[in-house]
Amino acid sequence: MPNRWPAAALALAAGLVVIAGGTTGLLLTRHSTPALRPAALGVGAVPAPTGPIVGAFPSPTGPIVAVSQSAAPKPVAAPVSLTIPLIGVQTDLMTLGLKSDGELQVPPPNMVSVAGWYTGSPRPGAIGSSIIVGHIDGGGGSIKGVFFRLTQLSAGDKIYVKRADGTLVEFQVTSVQQYLKDHFPTQAVYGAVPDPELRLITCDGTFDLATGHYLSNIVVYATEVS
């Protein structure tokens, strides 16, 4: 008979705990605020990197000296790291290729804090549009990706890429665009350009639970600072 007491008391206590838990959960659900992208600027405490900056061309204003292209363009070293002081990005660069279906590879889920350079695109600082991609976030627990704050960049912001030979190339943002992936402007992003440019790509917009992908891409366009 006495052993009925604890069982009943336990049931009552457990029931109350479950009610409390359920109520808390319900309240939390009702009050869940969307995890909006941060609006604050200048979050990064990352200093601009130092190193020899190799400007390709003379300044476009004022008299400039004619540079003969008679010689083949000097090859530049492969990129090894990326720094964007304004948004606190400082990362090594992995190399990325194409998947069998032709889509661009991305860093794996356990490496969302690392950006990657598409080896099929020009090297940063060489003539052409160089492609660097990074995740906006990880899969769960609100893990932020290396390019979580990419949308905070705007025209004039600086981007630095360090290359395998220790040289540094400095870029300046010219524009930030959002595109639906269904309408991705392949030519504008991957097409040929006649000067050294950089494109940073990440995701944005609505997350489609059915496919596990965001519906939009953010593309940051930048040109080399001469």
Added chain:
Amino acid sequence: MFFRNTTKKLLMLVAASALLLGIPAAAAFASSATAGTGWIRLAHLSPNTPAVDVYLYSFDDSTAMIVLHHVAYGTVSPYESVKAGDYSVAMRAAGASATSQPVLSTSVTITGGHAYTVAGMGPESGLRLQVMNDDLSTPSGQALVRVIQASLKQQVVKVAVGSTVLASSLKFASVSPYQAVSPGAATVTLTAGGTNTTSGVTCAAGTVHTFVVLDSASGLEVVNLEDASGSGKPPSGGVQTGFGGTAPHGPGSALPWLAAIGAGSLLALTGGLRLRRNRQLTARI
């Protein structure tokens, strides 16, 4: 009633999302990021014309934006990016005053996203400034090549890269159309006056090249300019750079929590009733 309201709200939300997402994305697509900027480069390709100073002016500004000093035959400047608009290019003898009457001048309209070469072409007696539209679109997996024939010694030249003939009889001071070629290292063969001149070139996939045929001390030479470069194999579609961990999400479903509250209530009620019965039993004893 509740359902009807919810449906209406949902429809409005969908409409608003379409407005917020769809239209700006479409607008951004229509006008590329480089819409406001184009590129221009300047060249001296007249074999018997002495060195010149080349000036680039924004159309309504008498102060030059760019001055290239002492540009000799065979020189091609790098591209400069400039705002879309009207410009003029002037050539003066090397060292001539910036305010002196130019030997030659021409106007050029630069459209955003497009590139142009303005070159002094022809013999000195018939020197002219030619504006060329430079192609920036490469067929996937291939390179794009054209030829500028700037040899006065050989008035007609045949130009081939590997086994692909780029121009069978290209006249002095003319430009061939662009042609797609297989990427990689290849041999360029210039044939003129029964003589072949060869040199090695490399054209990567996704690049645009201009081969310039020049008079050299010993005969002909070809300069391989890499005009532009992009991804040789452009990735298809967008890039899957997110797993949704920080995705904005609306209120989750209340059902599991309501079920938990229900189950908890049942458990607590059962426990409570049992306790009361136990107490009553104990009281009777």
